[in-house]
Amino acid sequence: MSCSAEKPNFRSPLKELQSPSWTDVWLKNKKALNHVLFNMNLQSRSNKQTLSPQLRKSLDFTLHSLVSDPTSILSDEILLCILSKLPNSQRNSNSLVSKRWLNLQGRLVRSIKVLDWDFLLSGRLFIRFPNLIHVDLVNGSLISPRNSGIFCSHKLLSCHLDCNADPKDWFFKERSVLSSDEIDKGLRILASGCPNLRRLLVVNASELGLLSVAEECPTLQVLELHRCNDQVLRGIAACQNLQILRLIGNVDGFYKSSVTDIGLTILAQGCKRLVKLELSGCEGSYEGVKAIAQCCQMLEELILRDHRMEGGWLSALSYCENLKTLRFLSCKSIDHCGWFDEDVGSCRTLERLHFEKCQLRNKESLRTLFLLCQEVREVIFQNCWGLDNEMFSLSSGLRKVKSLCLESCSLLTTEGLESALISCKEIQSLKVISCSNIKDSEISPALSTLFSTLIDFQWRPDTKSLLSAGLAGTGMRKRGNRYFKKTCDWKSLPGA
Template sequence: MRRYDRINACLPDELILEIFRHLDLKVSRDACSLVCKRWLTLERLSRTTLRIGASSSPDLFVKLLSRRFANVKNIHIDERLSISHPVQPDFVLFAVDVKMKFLLQGRRRGSDQLALSSPKLQFVSETSGSEEGQVEPYCLSDAGLTVLAEGFSKLEKLSLIWCSNVSCVGLMSLAYNCVYLKSLDLQGCYIGDQGLSAVGKCCKQLEDLNLRFCEGLTDTGLADLALGCGKSLKSIGVAACVKITDVSLEAVGSHCKSLETLSLDSEFIHNKGVLVVARGCPHLKVLKLQCINVTDEALIAVGTSCFSLELLALYSFQQFTDMGLHAIGNGCKKLKNLTLSDCYFLSDKGLEAIAAGCKELTHLEVNGCHNIGTVGLESIGQSCQSLTELALLYCQRIGNSALLEVGRGCKFLQALHLVDCSNIGDEAIGSIARGCQNLKKLHIRRCYKIGNSGIVAVGENCKFLTELSLRFCDRVGDEALISIGKGCSLKHLNVSGCHQIGDAGIIAIARGCPELNYLDVSVLQNLGDMAMAELGEGCPLLKDIVLSHCRQITDIGLAHLVRNCTMLESCHMVYCPGITAVGVATVVSSCVNIKKVMVEKRKVSQRTQRRAGSVISYFCVDL
């Protein structure tokens, strides 16, 4: 029967809600919400997450959101997201109800996550002095946080990123109203001890706490929170809080027996605080330290007490030696992830101790540890057969034989990152390619001994490779990319600065990698329009392309590229003399999904500026 409702007449609300919860795709849920008023209401009830960027009248914004989405449990507010300059008064919407209908009904976004911000329109309410064109504040205040707390009493997870106007008053209101809170991120919020003490007093289920860049806090606030939430707290992050010292860590170690994750970045933390945490928190699994005043004594305590440790990251240690790593190797047998960054006094002996004791290691990053060389990494290759990711950054003393051992012993390696490793060449890459055929990611930058033969071996052996980055490897040419095009189905390719690569190599990629969605060919002087035409034909899924400093690419090649690459979202074409205002207009008019175009200002016509000014950027590319 025409116009007969066969669904609403028989399906109860509970069943429709359950169906909505199983729809993961944004488009699917948006389409369902447009069927009828009942489905719109139910779809709102099914939302559990809101994501809010910088917006005009944020306090009022939050209030109106709380009326529409009653079951939200996760809210993320990030005021780092920029907001454009106010529009002219004749474009301002004064009626608040009309404004919110436009945002929340006419242009609903997201499925279970509602991304809300107003980058193009600014709003002025009737009570904000609209006659003078005054624009309301863009920062969430204590009043707004109070409204949020009262409107979302079921809240379990809240992120307030760089909400600089929020203080203790708003945080105390949050604590009193949202007693089910489990996760709280206060990064960059200038809150004080009273607010944090209130959270400790009221939110007895709190598990995760991030206090990075909370400069107003002292030991009093964190100690009170540890006392109140000690039984439930599992994760704490502290950075750049100059008034938080070992006193706070002593309270954490005494009361937070279930703590699993601790991240510290401070010049005011010493051995004493870390010692208490290591001995008082036996379930610690993740430890990240950037504390220049912590020494081997603290690491020895971790090695002798934290037997459940799985991830250890040590940054910029000035007083840390192999003795500490020996203790970790002897005691932390479950260690899987190790990062050593700028630890100048570590040597091969420390890495050998890790290899001997931590057989389950899967991820290793060595960054700027100049005393670690070939021998230490050889021991990793020989002993840690479960290794899946290896990153060697600025390791001038590590040579080919180290990666030969990794290729022989680490058959499950899936990701390899090399930056400024001047002694690693084709022999090492060939060994990795032949021995680690499950490799999915290979990122190499400024390794000048690596050339065609190593990358050819990758193309012949690593059939699962999806990401390849060869930045400024000036010995790599077309021969390497031809092999990759024949053997791998890449989704991500970056060959910026590889000046020997020209049309032949990129054409091979275009014909062999139809799933390519990211391409950076900047600073390739031999690349021309023929490659662009082939990319347009062979890579219809391309979303991001960087063409900057390519002198032979012209408007003609650009037109061929965008003709079929209709999914293109960003295009960087700074300092391409062959691309003119015509080419820029072609990109803007042909790519309906375009979000960012980076180009010189003189190449943007007034018509293009009017049509797509919001997506055009004039900043220089970071090469």
């Protein structure tokens, strides 16, 4: 008499999770499962003479697998469904359970940052992680010692430095990046192994390398190019579904490259579905920005970081028909010229205007920008140099502003804040943080009355600010209590 264990046939993983099966009952009752396996082992030993050596070896392996790993009776689909529900913090520990769990856990990984370029060239990347859709190749493209104790970091790029080298050679050099041929070879391998690629970060790529990605990865939507130039942008034209693009030309202390009006025009004609565009360290002028504004009609967000645009480029923004957000990050100037064509008009769809770590010292360029952004609803100034009362008074023309944020604007005083806020009749939100020259004692009755009408109000101009004497008698606390009662009746709370 013999007994053999058949592997249950799971028709649908969802069906097995919804309705209990005999495997669920066995797994819940561990003693019953061990009893059955023990009897099967005894019966197999009693019939040792009747089984062939190959069949007996297979049966012993099956019984050993069931005893050592109870999850072996589960199909890959069911186990993948279970592992996907676990938090990401447990992924590393789950992959150590067995080789099967290691492979299954690799199938759940969708995003990776490549640190070893040979790992990509050998093809092990796709064997280990076959379902990747987000790949970052920037750090893997840099030639730097991994065990160095010196680490050079930038917002856009970071790398290790050789501590044994001459201090003159510590800074990033052109030879610290793999050649374009090596990068293109890796891109071709990546394109063939990840046809569903959606997001890619790469440095020092050429036109041919980007063309291979565009042909093999039609679902590519997000692309970040470091050290790019006008010629490289020719390869982007084949990316039909590209929606988010980040171009990084110059990074001080790391590398230099040039993106001019020629590259911006090529970009505008090829990527007409762009929704978000960031130009970092890029050159250009009125013509290049105008080409992007006219061709990329779906563009909703434009970010300029440390730009090197020529004078007069601001007026080209008026051709953007759907632009909603305009951000300036670490810009030494907004526009050298400040020229504005009043016949063109303003950006009527613009809603958000953000400045962060910018030098706002040119009055004419800031006035031109505010004329273009007359319809803006949200304005943010963070760590901007040169923003004094005179410069901030130019924002009084933004009469439709509903949200204003001022952070680390040390030159601005209470008087300058009040002169601009009085003209903002629709303002509903105000945040003043770390502005040392704005004092509680200098708040006027008119300004305190304005504060009492705000829906969202954060006031921390310095560490000593209490906002008590200046707001006394305004009834602001009463209004806040009334708003609290609308959302929650405190009398109905337990213990009230």
